[in-house]
Amino acid sequence: MKNGRLAIIMLGPPGAGKGTQARMIGEALGFPHVSTGDMLRESLKNGTELGKKAKAFMESGGLVPDDLVDAIVAERLAREDCNRGFILDGYPRTIPQARFLEALFEKSGTRILSIGVEVGDDVLIRRLSSRWTCPTCGKMFNAASDPGKAGGQCDECGTVLVQRKDDTAEVIAERLHVYHTKTKPLVRHYQEQGSYSEINGERAVEEIFGSIMHKIMNHE
Ligand code: AMP
Numbered sequence: 676m677k678n679g680r681l682a683i684i685m686l687g688p689p690g691a692g693k694g695t696q697a698r699m700i701g702e703a704l705g706f707p708h709v710s711t712g713d714m715l716r717e718s719l720k721n722g723t724e725l726g727k728k729a730k731a732f733m734e735s736g737g738l739v740p741d742d743l744v745d746a747i748v749a750e751r752l753a754r755e756d757c758n759r760g761f762i763l764d765g766y767p768r769t770i771p772q773a774r775f776l777e778a779l780f781e782k783s784g785t786r787i788l789s790i791g792v793e794v795g796d797d798v799l800i801r802r803l804s805s806r807w808t809c810p811t812c813g814k815m816f817n818a819a820s821d822p823g824k825a826g827g828q829c830d831e832c833g834t835v836l837v838q839r840k841d842d843t844a845e846v847i848a849e850r851l852h853v854y855h856t857k858t859k860p861l862v863r864h865y866q867e868q869g870s871y872s873e874i875n876g877e878r879a880v881e882e883i884f885g886s887i888m889h890k891i892m893n894h895e
Contacts, residue, residue: 676892680785681706681760682776683891684767686861687792688854689847690799690806691876692883695815696792697764699884700891707756710764713813714747715739736841736849738768738857745775752779768858773865788894789865790887792876796851803847807836 683700685693694710701708715733718726725747729739748766751757767773780787794802805819809829816824816836827836841850865871872890876883 676894677786680758680783682780682785682787683760683762684787684789684865685762685764685792686789686858686865686871687876688794688796688799688858689850690803691792691794692880693764693792694813695880696884696887697762698813699880700887701762703888704760704762704891706760706762708762708764709748709751709757709766711744711748711766711768712764714751715744718747734840734846736846736853738853741769741771741775744768745772748776749779767861770860770864773861787865787868787870788891789861789871790890791862791871791873792883793873794876798877799851800844800847803842804844806842807838809834810837 683697683706685697687693694712697708697710700706715726715729719730719733720726725743728743732739744766748763752761763776767776779785801819802817805817805825807816807818807824807827808814809816809832811834812829812832814829814831816827816829818825824836828834829836841847862871862873872894874883874886874890
Protein backbone atom coordinates (compact mmCIF):
# COMPACT_ATOMS: atom_id res chain seq x y z
CA MET A 676 0.00 0.00 0.00
CA LYS A 677 1.38 3.42 -0.99
CA ASN A 678 1.65 6.33 1.41
CA GLY A 679 -0.82 9.22 1.25
CA ARG A 680 -4.51 9.58 1.96
CA LEU A 681 -6.60 6.76 0.47
CA ALA A 682 -10.34 6.76 -0.22
CA ILE A 683 -11.72 3.24 -0.57
CA ILE A 684 -15.10 3.48 -2.28
CA MET A 685 -17.43 0.51 -1.93
CA LEU A 686 -19.68 0.23 -4.97
CA GLY A 687 -22.39 -2.33 -5.56
CA PRO A 688 -26.14 -2.83 -5.21
CA PRO A 689 -28.05 -2.78 -1.92
CA GLY A 690 -27.57 -6.13 -0.18
CA ALA A 691 -24.22 -6.89 -1.87
CA GLY A 692 -22.49 -6.94 1.52
CA LYS A 693 -20.78 -3.54 1.21
CA GLY A 694 -21.55 -2.59 4.81
CA THR A 695 -20.21 -5.84 6.26
CA GLN A 696 -17.04 -5.64 4.16
CA ALA A 697 -16.55 -1.91 4.82
CA ARG A 698 -16.69 -2.56 8.56
CA MET A 699 -14.13 -5.41 8.31
CA ILE A 700 -11.73 -3.44 6.06
CA GLY A 701 -12.02 -0.42 8.34
CA GLU A 702 -11.02 -2.54 11.33
CA ALA A 703 -8.13 -4.17 9.46
CA LEU A 704 -6.65 -0.86 8.25
CA GLY A 705 -7.66 1.37 11.15
CA PHE A 706 -9.74 3.53 8.77
CA PRO A 707 -13.17 4.93 9.70
CA HIS A 708 -16.21 3.39 8.02
CA VAL A 709 -18.22 6.27 6.55
CA SER A 710 -21.73 5.11 5.64
CA THR A 711 -24.15 7.75 4.36
CA GLY A 712 -27.07 5.33 4.97
CA ASP A 713 -26.07 5.01 8.65
CA MET A 714 -25.61 8.77 9.02
CA LEU A 715 -28.98 9.48 7.42
CA ARG A 716 -30.77 6.85 9.57
CA GLU A 717 -29.19 8.46 12.66
CA SER A 718 -30.53 11.90 11.60
CA LEU A 719 -33.97 10.36 11.05
CA LYS A 720 -33.93 8.76 14.50
CA ASN A 721 -32.86 12.02 16.14
CA GLY A 722 -35.47 14.04 14.22
CA THR A 723 -32.91 16.59 12.95
CA GLU A 724 -33.65 19.02 10.07
CA LEU A 725 -31.68 16.74 7.74
CA GLY A 726 -33.63 13.70 8.98
CA LYS A 727 -36.94 15.45 8.28
CA LYS A 728 -35.84 16.36 4.75
CA ALA A 729 -34.47 12.87 3.99
CA LYS A 730 -37.31 10.77 5.47
CA ALA A 731 -39.71 10.48 2.52
CA PHE A 732 -36.91 9.74 0.02
CA MET A 733 -35.47 6.99 2.22
CA GLU A 734 -38.78 5.34 3.02
CA SER A 735 -39.75 5.12 -0.64
CA GLY A 736 -36.35 3.70 -1.69
CA GLY A 737 -35.40 6.83 -3.64
CA LEU A 738 -32.23 8.87 -3.31
CA VAL A 739 -31.86 11.81 -0.94
CA PRO A 740 -30.94 14.97 -2.97
CA ASP A 741 -27.22 15.25 -3.78
CA ASP A 742 -26.65 18.59 -2.01
CA LEU A 743 -27.86 17.21 1.35
CA VAL A 744 -25.69 14.09 1.16
CA ASP A 745 -22.66 15.96 -0.24
CA ALA A 746 -22.75 18.31 2.75
CA ILE A 747 -22.72 15.53 5.39
CA VAL A 748 -19.92 13.71 3.58
CA ALA A 749 -17.75 16.84 3.27
CA GLU A 750 -18.21 17.52 6.96
CA ARG A 751 -17.42 13.92 7.96
CA LEU A 752 -14.30 13.60 5.77
CA ALA A 753 -12.86 16.82 7.18
CA ARG A 754 -12.52 15.20 10.61
CA GLU A 755 -9.10 14.18 11.83
CA ASP A 756 -9.76 10.42 11.88
CA CYS A 757 -10.00 10.54 8.05
CA ASN A 758 -6.48 11.96 7.61
CA ARG A 759 -4.84 8.67 6.52
CA GLY A 760 -7.84 7.21 4.71
CA PHE A 761 -11.43 6.03 5.06
CA ILE A 762 -13.97 3.61 3.60
CA LEU A 763 -16.97 5.15 1.84
CA ASP A 764 -20.04 2.93 1.91
CA GLY A 765 -23.13 4.06 -0.01
CA TYR A 766 -21.49 7.22 -1.39
CA PRO A 767 -21.12 8.34 -4.15
CA ARG A 768 -24.39 7.03 -5.62
CA THR A 769 -24.71 9.39 -8.59
CA ILE A 770 -22.29 10.88 -11.12
CA PRO A 771 -22.72 14.43 -9.67
CA GLN A 772 -21.82 13.03 -6.21
CA ALA A 773 -18.68 11.43 -7.69
CA ARG A 774 -17.71 14.79 -9.22
CA PHE A 775 -18.31 16.57 -5.91
CA LEU A 776 -15.99 14.07 -4.22
CA GLU A 777 -13.30 14.50 -6.86
CA ALA A 778 -13.33 18.28 -6.37
CA LEU A 779 -12.95 17.68 -2.63
CA PHE A 780 -10.07 15.24 -3.20
CA GLU A 781 -8.23 17.50 -5.60
CA LYS A 782 -7.67 19.95 -2.77
CA SER A 783 -6.49 17.25 -0.33
CA GLY A 784 -4.50 15.02 -2.74
CA THR A 785 -6.52 11.90 -1.98
CA ARG A 786 -6.18 8.70 -4.07
CA ILE A 787 -9.27 6.65 -4.97
CA LEU A 788 -9.65 2.88 -5.06
CA SER A 789 -13.19 1.83 -5.96
CA ILE A 790 -14.31 -1.73 -5.32
CA GLY A 791 -17.47 -3.06 -6.96
CA VAL A 792 -19.07 -5.96 -5.09
CA GLU A 793 -21.16 -7.74 -7.72
CA VAL A 794 -24.22 -9.86 -6.84
CA GLY A 795 -27.18 -10.88 -9.06
CA ASP A 796 -30.63 -9.34 -8.41
CA ASP A 797 -32.25 -12.69 -7.44
CA VAL A 798 -29.67 -13.21 -4.66
CA LEU A 799 -30.02 -9.58 -3.50
CA ILE A 800 -33.80 -9.82 -3.14
CA ARG A 801 -33.48 -13.00 -1.05
CA ARG A 802 -30.76 -11.47 1.12
CA LEU A 803 -32.47 -8.12 1.73
CA SER A 804 -35.82 -9.63 2.65
CA SER A 805 -34.18 -11.86 5.30
CA ARG A 806 -31.75 -9.23 6.63
CA TRP A 807 -31.80 -8.38 10.35
CA THR A 808 -29.59 -5.60 11.70
CA CYS A 809 -28.31 -4.66 15.14
CA PRO A 810 -29.48 -1.09 15.84
CA THR A 811 -26.59 -0.60 18.30
CA CYS A 812 -23.44 -1.89 16.55
CA GLY A 813 -24.71 -2.20 12.95
CA LYS A 814 -23.80 -5.90 12.55
CA MET A 815 -25.99 -7.73 10.02
CA PHE A 816 -27.49 -11.22 10.11
CA ASN A 817 -29.31 -13.37 7.56
CA ALA A 818 -32.41 -15.13 8.88
CA ALA A 819 -32.50 -17.44 5.83
CA SER A 820 -29.23 -19.13 6.83
CA ASP A 821 -29.62 -18.43 10.57
CA PRO A 822 -33.37 -18.66 11.44
CA GLY A 823 -32.85 -17.84 15.15
CA LYS A 824 -31.88 -14.32 14.14
CA ALA A 825 -35.40 -13.30 13.05
CA GLY A 826 -36.38 -11.19 16.08
CA GLY A 827 -33.33 -12.57 17.94
CA GLN A 828 -30.30 -10.91 19.51
CA CYS A 829 -26.98 -9.55 18.25
CA ASP A 830 -23.99 -11.91 18.78
CA GLU A 831 -21.71 -8.99 19.58
CA CYS A 832 -23.69 -6.82 21.97
CA GLY A 833 -26.95 -8.65 22.79
CA THR A 834 -29.27 -5.93 21.42
CA VAL A 835 -32.57 -7.14 19.93
CA LEU A 836 -32.22 -7.19 16.13
CA VAL A 837 -34.52 -5.17 13.86
CA GLN A 838 -35.47 -5.23 10.17
CA ARG A 839 -34.88 -2.06 8.20
CA LYS A 840 -38.08 -0.33 7.12
CA ASP A 841 -36.80 -0.16 3.54
CA ASP A 842 -36.16 -3.93 3.38
CA THR A 843 -39.75 -4.68 2.26
CA ALA A 844 -40.49 -6.21 -1.18
CA GLU A 845 -41.85 -3.01 -2.73
CA VAL A 846 -39.08 -0.74 -1.47
CA ILE A 847 -36.38 -3.31 -2.36
CA ALA A 848 -37.62 -3.31 -5.98
CA GLU A 849 -37.38 0.49 -6.11
CA ARG A 850 -33.89 0.51 -4.53
CA LEU A 851 -32.64 -1.98 -7.13
CA HIS A 852 -34.17 0.10 -9.93
CA VAL A 853 -32.49 3.24 -8.57
CA TYR A 854 -29.19 1.34 -8.32
CA HIS A 855 -29.28 0.20 -11.96
CA THR A 856 -30.26 3.60 -13.37
CA LYS A 857 -28.37 6.08 -11.13
CA THR A 858 -25.49 4.28 -9.42
CA LYS A 859 -24.34 1.59 -11.86
CA PRO A 860 -22.97 4.26 -14.28
CA LEU A 861 -20.31 4.93 -11.64
CA VAL A 862 -18.66 1.61 -12.56
CA ARG A 863 -17.88 2.99 -16.02
CA HIS A 864 -16.83 6.31 -14.51
CA TYR A 865 -14.21 4.71 -12.24
CA GLN A 866 -13.16 2.20 -14.91
CA GLU A 867 -12.31 5.12 -17.18
CA GLN A 868 -10.21 6.61 -14.40
CA GLY A 869 -8.41 3.28 -13.92
CA SER A 870 -9.36 3.06 -10.25
CA TYR A 871 -11.98 0.29 -10.41
CA SER A 872 -11.73 -3.35 -9.28
CA GLU A 873 -14.58 -5.83 -9.37
CA ILE A 874 -15.17 -8.54 -6.76
CA ASN A 875 -17.56 -11.48 -6.93
CA GLY A 876 -19.90 -10.93 -3.96
CA GLU A 877 -21.65 -14.30 -4.20
CA ARG A 878 -19.10 -16.03 -1.95
CA ALA A 879 -18.45 -16.46 1.77
CA VAL A 880 -17.86 -13.22 3.69
CA GLU A 881 -14.25 -14.17 4.60
CA GLU A 882 -13.38 -15.05 1.00
CA ILE A 883 -14.72 -11.72 -0.29
CA PHE A 884 -12.79 -9.93 2.45
CA GLY A 885 -9.57 -11.72 1.40
CA SER A 886 -10.01 -10.65 -2.25
CA ILE A 887 -10.68 -7.03 -1.29
CA MET A 888 -7.67 -6.84 1.04
CA HIS A 889 -5.52 -8.29 -1.74
CA LYS A 890 -6.68 -5.53 -4.13
CA ILE A 891 -6.02 -2.85 -1.51
CA MET A 892 -2.53 -4.09 -0.69
CA ASN A 893 -1.52 -4.43 -4.35
CA HIS A 894 -3.05 -1.36 -5.90
CA GLU A 895 -0.82 1.30 -7.44
P1 AMP B 1 -28.06 2.41 2.43
O1 AMP B 1 -28.01 2.09 3.88
O2 AMP B 1 -26.72 2.76 1.85
O3 AMP B 1 -28.79 1.37 1.63
O4 AMP B 1 -28.94 3.76 2.30
C1 AMP B 1 -30.29 3.82 2.73
C2 AMP B 1 -31.00 4.96 2.04
O5 AMP B 1 -30.38 6.21 2.38
C3 AMP B 1 -30.97 4.91 0.52
O6 AMP B 1 -31.98 4.09 -0.02
C4 AMP B 1 -31.17 6.40 0.17
O7 AMP B 1 -32.52 6.80 0.35
C5 AMP B 1 -30.36 7.09 1.27
N1 AMP B 1 -28.94 7.30 0.85
C6 AMP B 1 -27.83 6.72 1.37
N2 AMP B 1 -26.73 7.13 0.75
C7 AMP B 1 -27.14 8.01 -0.21
C8 AMP B 1 -26.47 8.77 -1.21
N3 AMP B 1 -25.12 8.70 -1.38
N4 AMP B 1 -27.21 9.55 -2.02
C9 AMP B 1 -28.55 9.64 -1.89
N5 AMP B 1 -29.26 8.93 -0.98
C10 AMP B 1 -28.56 8.12 -0.14
